[in-house]
Amino acid sequence: MARESSFNKKSRAVLLVVLGLFSIGQLFPLVWLIDFSLCKSGDVYGANILKIPNPPQFINYYVAWKDGKIPQFFINSVIVNVASVLLVVLFSLMMGYAFVRMEWKWSNKVLTYVLLGLMIPIHATLLPNFVIFRQLKMLDSYFALIIPYVAFSLPQAVFLMTGFIGSIPRALEESAIIDGCGIFRILFQIILPLSKPALVTITVTTFLNTWNEFIMAATYLTSDRFRTLPFSVYNFAGQYASNYAVQFAVMTIVALPSLIVYIALNEQVTKGVTLGAVKG
Amino acid sequence: MHRVLSDKRTILLLVLPGLLIYTFAILFPIILSVYLGMTDWSGIGRPNFIGLENFKKIIFTDTTFWKSLRNAILLALAYVFVQHPIALAFAIFIDKVGGRAEKIFRTIFFIPCVIPVVVTSRMWVSLYDPQYGLINKILDFLHLGFLKQQWLGDTKTALISVIIICMWQGFGWALLIYYAGLKGIPEELYEAARIDGATGVKLYTKITVPLLQPVIKVNFTIAIIYALKQMETVYLTTNGGPGDASQFLANYLYIRAFNSYQYGYANAISVLFVIACLAVNVLFQKIFKSENYEF
Numbered sequence: 163m164a165r166e167s168s169f170n171k172k173s174r175a176v177l178l179v180v181l182g183l184f185s186i187g188q189l190f191p192l193v194w195l196i197d198f199s200l201c202k203s204g205d206v207y208g209a210n211i212l213k214i215p216n217p218p219q220f221i222n223y224y225v226a227w228k229d230g231k232i233p234q235f236f237i238n239s240v241i242v243n244v245a246s247v248l249l250v251v252l253f254s255l256m257m258g259y260a261f262v263r264m265e266w267k268w269s270n271k272v273l274t275y276v277l278l279g280l281m282i283p284i285h286a287t288l289l290p291n292f293v294i295f296r297q298l299k300m301l302d303s304y305f306a307l308i309i310p311y312v313a314f315s316l317p318q319a320v321f322l323m324t325g326f327i328g329s330i331p332r333a334l335e336e337s338a339i340i341d342g343c344g345i346f347r348i349l350f351q352i353i354l355p356l357s358k359p360a361l362v363t364i365t366v367t368t369f370l371n372t373w374n375e376f377i378m379a380a381t382y383l384t385s386d387r388f389r390t391l392p393f394s395v396y397n398f399a400g401q402y403a404s405n406y407a408v409q410f411a412v413m414t415i416v417a418l419p420s421l422i423v424y425i426a427l428n429e430q431v432t433k434g435v436t437l438g439a440v441k442g
Numbered sequence: 443m444h445r446v447l448s449d450k451r452t453i454l455l456l457v458l459p460g461l462l463i464y465t466f467a468i469l470f471p472i473i474l475s476v477y478l479g480m481t482d483w484s485g486i487g488r489p490n491f492i493g494l495e496n497f498k499k500i501i502f503t504d505t506t507f508w509k510s511l512r513n514a515i516l517l518a519l520a521y522v523f524v525q526h527p528i529a530l531a532f533a534i535f536i537d538k539v540g541g542r543a544e545k546i547f548r549t550i551f552f553i554p555c556v557i558p559v560v561v562t563s564r565m566w567v568s569l570y571d572p573q574y575g576l577i578n579k580i581l582d583f584l585h586l587g588f589l590k591q592q593w594l595g596d597t598k599t600a601l602i603s604v605i606i607i608c609m610w611q612g613f614g615w616a617l618l619i620y621y622a623g624l625k626g627i628p629e630e631l632y633e634a635a636r637i638d639g640a641t642g643v644k645l646y647t648k649i650t651v652p653l654l655q656p657v658i659k660v661n662f663t664i665a666i667i668y669a670l671k672q673m674e675t676v677y678l679t680t681n682g683g684p685g686d687a688s689q690f691l692a693n694y695l696y697i698r699a700f701n702s703y704q705y706g707y708a709n710a711i712s713v714l715f716v717i718a719c720l721a722v723n724v725l726f727q728k729i730f731k732s733e734n735y736e737f
Contacts, residue, residue, distance in 0.1 A: 177535050178543060184532065185550045188613065192553070194576050195565050206574045211583060253460035260456040265448040272457065279468055281723045283671045285692035286716045289699050289709050290471035290478065293485075313467035316460055345452045374558040376674055377696075392560040396678075399564060406568065413561045424556040428549055431556070435615065436622035 192417075199223070199410035206406045219407060226411035229402070230394035231386060236419075239391040242304055243373050246311040250319050250368050251361055253312070258323025258357075259349055263335070273324065279317030284310075288381055295382055306382035307390070311372045319364045322437060326360035327353065359433075366427050367434035373420055391416055472716060479710035484703045496710035506686040507711060510694045511718070517605050517690075518669035522662055525609045526616055530658075533620035534646065548621060552614035559611070563678035566607045570594050594680050600688040607675050612668065616661060623657030624650070656730075663726040670719055691715045 198206045199222055200215035226232065260266075261273045291310060295301045300309075330353065338348050354361075376392045383389050386397075398412045424431055479496055481489035500507050536547045554562060569576045570593035578590045593603040627650065635649055651658075673692035676682055682689035682697060695715060699708035 174539060177539050181532070181535055181539065181543070181547050185547060188551060188610070189553065191565055191569055191576070191610075192557070194569070209579065209582070211576065211579050249463075253463070256456040257460045260453050263447060264453050264456070265444065266450070266453050272461065276461070276464060279464060281720055282468060282472065282716060283692065283719050285671065285673050285696070286475065286712045286719075287468060287471040288692075288696065289705065289712055290474040291467065292699075293478070293705075294471060294474065309463060310467045313464045316464050320460070339446050345446065345449070345456075349456075370556055374556075374560075376558070376560050377677065381700075392558050395558075395560045395564055406574070409564070410568070413564055417557045417561045420556045420558060421553065424553070425549065428545075431552070432548070432618060432622075435552075435618050 195410050196414050199407055199414050201407055203405045203407040222407045222411040223415065225408050226394075226398075226415055229408075230398055230412045230415070232391075232394055232412075232415055234386065235389055235391045235394050238304075238388055239373060239419075242307045242311070242390060243369055245304070245308045246315065246372050247365050247368050249308070249312045250315045251364055253316060254319035254323045254364060255349065255354060255357065255361070257316075257320050258327045259345075259353060261320070261324050262327040263332075264345075273320070276320050277317055279314070280321065284314055285377065288377065292381055301382055302384045302388055304388060306388075307372075307375075307379060310378055310382075311368075311375065315364075315368045315371065319368065322360050322364055323357070326357055330356050362427075362430050363434040363437060366423070366430045369423065370420060370431065373423075391419070472713075475709045475712050475716075478706055479713045481706040481709075483706040483709075485699070485705040489706065492706070496707050497714070499707070500710055500714060506689055506694060507691075507714075509686050510682075510689045510691045513601055513688065513690055514670045514672060516601065517608060517672060518666045520605045520609060521612070521616070521665035521669060525613060526658075526661065526665065529613055529616035530620045530654075533617050533624055534650065536617075536621060537624045548618070551617050554611050555614040559674040560678060562611055563607070563675050566603075566610075567594065567679055570603055595684060597684050597687045600680050600684060604676055604679060604688045607679065608669075608672065611675070612665075616665065619661045619664070620654070620657060623654050626657075627653050659726075659730045663723075663730070666726070667719060667722055670715075670722060691718070 194212065197212050197215070200218040200220070201213055202219055205213055257276070261269055287310065292301075295306050300306050334352050334356075335348050338352060343351075374392065375390075376396075379390050379392065380396070383393075386393075394412050395409075395416050398409055402408050478489065480491060480493055482492050482495070483489035532551065536544055536551075539547065568574070572578060572590070572592045572595070575593070577593060581587055581589050591599050593599050631649055631653070632645060635645055640648055671692060672690045673696070676688060676690050676693045677696065680688045682693050686694075691711065692715065695708045695711040698704045698711060
C-alpha cells in the first residue's frame with residue numbers, strides 16, 4: 163500500500179482504464195461464445211460482432227445438456243478426479259514425510275528420482291502407456307486415467323510437501339514419539355492438520371490439471387461409458403457440425419465447473435501456480 | 443526416537459505406493475519407448491528390432507521433425523519477446539493499482555488459463571472461421587476487409603494463428619508469475635531509491651527489472667519448455683496442418699503412431715522429444731544456477 167504514496171489519483175485512473183480495456187480484449191472471445199450460444203444457430207453468420215439474443219434460446223443449453231451426454235461425462239469426470247486428487251494428496255503426504263523426517267540411506271536419491279518427473283513431458287508417455295494399458299486390458303476404464311493422472315501430479319505434489327513439512331517444527335512430533343505414538347498417528351493427527359495449506363494447494367492444482375486434461379482421455383478411452391467432460395465438446399463438433407449455437411452452449415457448460423472452482427478458490431490457485439513456478 | 447523414524451517397514455509402506463505408480467506410469471513407459479523406438483513396429487503383430495535406423499531417418503531425412511522443432515522455437519520466441527514484456531508490464535500495472543481492483547484484474551487475466559483447452563481450442567476454431575468468425579468480422583468492422591484470411595486453413599497464416607491462441611491462453615500464467623515476483627521485492631528498496639532521487643520509469647529499470655531477474659529467468663524457462671511441449675491446442679485446431687505448417691513434436695509423434703501406424707518410428711520421435719525437454723531443463727538450470735539474488 164505504501165507503494166501508492168507517490169502515486170496520484172489521475173495516473174491510477176489511467177491504469178484502471180488500460181487494465182480494463184486489455185481485460186475486455188482478453189475475455190472478449192468468451193463473451194462472444196456465450197453470446198452466440200444464446201442465439202439462433204444461423205445468427206452467427208450475420209455481420210454483427212455481438213447480438214442481443216431475442217428471445218434468448220435456452221433450448222440450446224437443453225439440447226447441449228442432453229445430446230452432449232453432459233450428466234454422464236460429468237459423473238465420469240468426478241469419479242476420475244476425486245480418486246486422482248485423493249490419491250495424490252495421500253501419497254504426497256506419506257512420501258513427503260518419509261523424505262523429510264524419516265532416516266534412511268536412499269532418501270535423497272529416491273526423492274531426486276521422483277522429482278525427475280517434473281522434467282518429463284506427459285506426451286512422451288502417451289504411446290508406450292497405450293501399449294502397456296492395452297496389454298493389461300486396462301484401456302477404456304477409469305484406471306487408464308487415474309493411474310497416469312496420479313503419477314504425473316505426484317512429482318509436483320511431493321516437491322511442495324517436502325518443502326512444507328520441512329518448515330514444520332519438530333517439537334510436536336518428538337513429544338508424540340516419546341508418548342509412544344506410531345508414525346501413522348503422527349502423520350494423520352499432527353502432520354495432516356498442520357499441512358492443510360499445502361494440501362489445499364495440491365488439491366486445487368491437481369484438480370484443475372486433471373479436470374481439463376484431454377489428450378490422455380482421448381487416447382486411452384474409447385467408449386462413452388468412461389469418457390470425461392471435455393469429450394462433450396469433441397463429440398459434438400462432429401455430430402452437430404453446423405449447429406453452432408448448440409456447440410457453443412456445450413463449450414460454455416464444459417467451461418463452467420473449472421471457472422467456478424477457480425473463482426471460489428482464487429487465492430489457493432494463485433498460490434499453487436506461483437509456488438509451482440518458483441521451483442524453476 | 444531414532445528407532446521409530448528409521449523403521450524400514452514403515453518407510454517402505456509410506457514410499458512404495460507412490461513410487462510404484464510413478465514408476466509404472468512414467469519411467470517404465472519411457473524405457474519401453476526407447477526399445478520400441480528401435481523397432482519398425484506398426485502397433486500390431488511382433489516388433490522387429492532395427493537398431494538406430496529410426497533415429498537416423500528422423501535426424502537426417504525427416505523434414506517435418508525439424509519443422510516441428512522450428513515451430514516450437516518460434517512459439518518460444520513469441521512467448522519471450524511478445525507475451526512476456528506485455529505480461530510483465532501488466533503485472534506492474536496490477537501491482538500498482540492496488541485495492542480491490544488489484545485482485546479483480548489478477549483474477550480476470552488468469553481466467554483463460556483455467557478453461558479447458560478443448561473449449562478454448564474449439565472456440566478459437568470458430569473465432570478464426572472464414573465465414574462467421576469474429577476475427578474476420580472485426581477486420582470488416584475496421585474497414586480492413588482486405589486482411590481477411592482462412593486463418594487456420596492457410597499455410598501462410600496457420601502457424602501464427604496457433605501461436606496467437608497459445609499466447610492468449612498462457613498470458614495469465616506469465617503475468618501471475620511476474621506478479622508474485624513483484625510482491626517479493628521489499629518496499630524499503632523503493633523507498634531507499636526514492637530518497638536517492640530515483641523516480642518514475644527509472645525506479646523500474648533500476649530496481650524492479652534487475653531484482654526480478656531470477657523470476658524472469660524462471661518464467662522464460664517455463665515458457666520455453668511449454669513451447670516445446672505444445673500439443674493440445676495444435677491437436678484440437680489444425681492438427682499440425684495444412685501440410686506440416688503448424689506441426690509440433692508431440693502432435694507429430696501422435697499422428698505418426700495413430701494415423702500412419704508407424705508405432706516404432708513414433709516412439710523414436712518420442713525419445714528425441716524427451717531428450718530435447720531434458721536438455722532444455724538442464725541447460726537452463728546450468729545457465730541460471732550460479733546467480734541467485736538475495737533480497
